[in-house]
Amino acid sequence: MKLTTYLFLVTLTLLSCESESPEFIEVKPVLPEIPYDYANDNNQATLGRVLFYDKQLSINNGVSCASCHKQANAFSDNLQFSRGFDNRPTERNSMPIQNLVEFSDFNNPDSNNGLFWDGRGLDHDKSLLLPIINHVEMGIPNIEYLVTKIGSIEYYPALFENAFFDGSINAENISSALFAFTHSIKSNNTKLDNSLRGIETLTPKEAFGQELFISKYDCNSCHQVQSPHGYLFGGAFSNIGLEMPYQDSGLENVTENSLDNGKFKIPSLRNVALTAPYMHDGRFSTLEEVVNHYKSGVTEHPNLDIRLKNNDGSLKRPEITETEMGAIIAFLGTLTDYDLIEDERFSNPFE
Amino acid sequence: MKKSAFFVMTMLITCMTYGQEEDLNTAELKGHFLGLQVNELVRQIFSLGSTTAPSNPYFFNYNYTSATGKGFAASFAYSKDKFSNDDNFNTLTTNIDNISFRIGYEKKNLLSKRFVYSIGIDFLVESQKNETENEDNFSSQTIKTTNKTSGWGLGPRLNFQYRITSRVLIGTEANYYFKSLKEKFEIEFENNPDNNDESETDIKRLSFSSPAILWLTFRL
Numbered sequence: 361m362k363l364t365t366y367l368f369l370v371t372l373t374l375l376s377c378e379s380e381s382p383e384f385i386e387v388k389p390v391l392p393e394i395p396y397d398y399a400n401d402n403n404q405a406t407l408g409r410v411l412f413y414d415k416q417l418s419i420n421n422g423v424s425c426a427s428c429h430k431q432a433n434a435f436s437d438n439l440q441f442s443r444g445f446d447n448r449p450t451e452r453n454s455m456p457i458q459n460l461v462e463f464s465d466f467n468n469p470d471s472n473n474g475l476f477w478d479g480r481g482l483d484h485d486k487s488l489l490l491p492i493i494n495h496v497e498m499g500i501p502n503i504e505y506l507v508t509k510i511g512s513i514e515y516y517p518a519l520f521e522n523a524f525f526d527g528s529i530n531a532e533n534i535s536s537a538l539f540a541f542t543h544s545i546k547s548n549n550t551k552l553d554n555s556l557r558g559i560e561t562l563t564p565k566e567a568f569g570q571e572l573f574i575s576k577y578d579c580n581s582c583h584q585v586q587s588p589h590g591y592l593f594g595g596a597f598s599n600i601g602l603e604m605p606y607q608d609s610g611l612e613n614v615t616e617n618s619l620d621n622g623k624f625k626i627p628s629l630r631n632v633a634l635t636a637p638y639m640h641d642g643r644f645s646t647l648e649e650v651v652n653h654y655k656s657g658v659t660e661h662p663n664l665d666i667r668l669k670n671n672d673g674s675l676k677r678p679e680i681t682e683t684e685m686g687a688i689i690a691f692l693g694t695l696t697d698y699d700l701i702e703d704e705r706f707s708n709p710f711e
Numbered sequence: 712m713k714k715s716a717f718f719v720m721t722m723l724i725t726c727m728t729y730g731q732e733e734d735l736n737t738a739e740l741k742g743h744f745l746g747l748q749v750n751e752l753v754r755q756i757f758s759l760g761s762t763t764a765p766s767n768p769y770f771f772n773y774n775y776t777s778a779t780g781k782g783f784a785a786s787f788a789y790s791k792d793k794f795s796n797d798d799n800f801n802t803l804t805t806n807i808d809n810i811s812f813r814i815g816y817e818k819k820n821l822l823s824k825r826f827v828y829s830i831g832i833d834f835l836v837e838s839q840k841n842e843t844e845n846e847d848n849f850s851s852q853t854i855k856t857t858n859k860t861s862g863w864g865l866g867p868r869l870n871f872q873y874r875i876t877s878r879v880l881i882g883t884e885a886n887y888y889f890k891s892l893k894e895k896f897e898i899e900f901e902n903n904p905d906n907n908d909e910s911e912t913d914i915k916r917l918s919f920s921s922p923a924i925l926w927l928t929f930r931l
Contacts, residue, residue, distance in 0.1 A: 386848070415847070421845055447796070607923075
């Protein structure tokens with residue numbers, strides 16, 4: 361009898377679980393009455409902010425741009441390989457979004473100002489739509505589908521009316537709004553910036569790390585940490601000997617030039633303490649691992665950056681001590697802009 | 712891709728040339744062998760942290776070698792993953808099933824007393840199913856997507872092994888496969904079945920796996 365009662369109760373519990381349907385909560389953007397002040401047109405940037413965080417820009421409403429570009433991580437992803445609308449991994453780690461205006465204005469005839477690791481996305485405006493129509497990332501089949509979908513969402517017509525003279529919902533206006541938002545994201549309030557402005561002082565350990573970074577180990581020959589865009593006039597792509605052969609050809613995929621095999625965009629080190637994991641494939645999970653790569657892990661490659669070689673062509677193997685390692689990492693910590701990650705103008709507007 | 716093909720070809724030619732320099736007895740290689748991929752184990756033991764996931768999915772390998780060094784090999788891979796992301800806006804749940812199998816002919820040779828290489832050609836079949844359900848607060852409905860990818864492949868494989876003892880070997884492999892796959896995508900909207908859609912795509916690609924995996928092999 362006891363068994364029958366027990367079985368009856370278990371069956372009842374299971375049935376009640378099965379019949380439970382998900383409870384949905386209404387989601388809508390909450391925006392300030394007077395738009396925030398952005399570097400670009402305020403109404404366009406406001407619309408761009410809503411688009412950037414709106415998961416309805418993916419095929420199954422599962423992910424938004426912000427799913428892989430998280431404000432807490434300086435608009436990069438803390439996953440080795442960012443995941444798309446159906447949790448499939450993409451092929452690369454997401455790059456941070458910051459100071460894109462300075463980067464696009466960085467006029468070096470030899471350099472490529474593309475947005476992605478491999479130099480795609482020279483046209484920043486149009487490139488912002490590429491992840492949306494990528495079949496792994498956000499999965500929208502084509503631009504027409506995107507325009508129709510956005511047009512059917514109740515809060516967008518008013519936002520487009522405010523942002524554009526013609527008020528129309530089309531691909532050009534969508535990308536312009538995303539451009540206005542993403543190119544307003546500025547990071548220029550780090551401890552290093554403040555020390556250069558003379559309003560803050562680096563600790564002795566950080567100052568020692570700065571000396572090692574800039575002078576002794578010349579990391580600055582690739583990473584111009586004191587400039588907003590973070591580059592030197594020597595080309596923005598480099599093969600740093602991560603492997604031989606490279607699983608991912610990098611810049612060669614775009615240029616079809618074998619001399620570009622294994623070359624990837626040199627990332628700006630602004631907020632580097634927040635943007636782990638590191639490299640195009642997120643292979644290093646800590647800054648220690650990155651420094652160790654330059655210390656002893658660089659692999660010979662025909663396209664290896666000459667800055668990683670000695671004058672006789674041999675690989676540089678700098679003998680970085682534990683103390684120096686700690687100082688370099690402390691210095692890299694001074695590149696963090698804590699205002700950026702808490703700035704309401706760039707935060708999620710949905711509630 | 713051209714570079715990868717060149718790399719594999721160079722390795723093959725090097726092995727064939729070098730392998731002919733010594734008169735070593737391939738009869739020593741005769742037997743049944745069982746191999747296990749130990750990348751994850753090595754990473755755990757040596758605390759290597761995260762590195763790129765090897766593009767070679769196989770974790771189990773059986774091989775028979777005759778006294779002439781000729782034989783066949785079969786490898787198998789299966790994985791089942793579940794992911795769930797939850798925030799105030801949606802709950803995204805994904806189930807991924809992945810199965811791969813390959814079988815091939817190969818010829819083993821001794822490079823020296825301890826080093827063995829083998830060259831082979833494989834035929835493979837693989838299938839992946841990704842089912843994702845999104846409980847979506849934006850449109851107050853559940854949206855389900857299913858992505859099935861399956862097909863076959865063919866291509867050369869090169870293995871290097873070091874004989875730790877006569878029964879235990881450690882080695883790696885590189886392969887270069889042509890794959891012909893069919894991807895079927897379906898999307899179902901709970902509230903708007905009229906919007907349900909499906910599409911099919913044929914994919915043909917060359918896939919190169921560098922020697923990034925470690926096989927621990929035992930003679931049975």
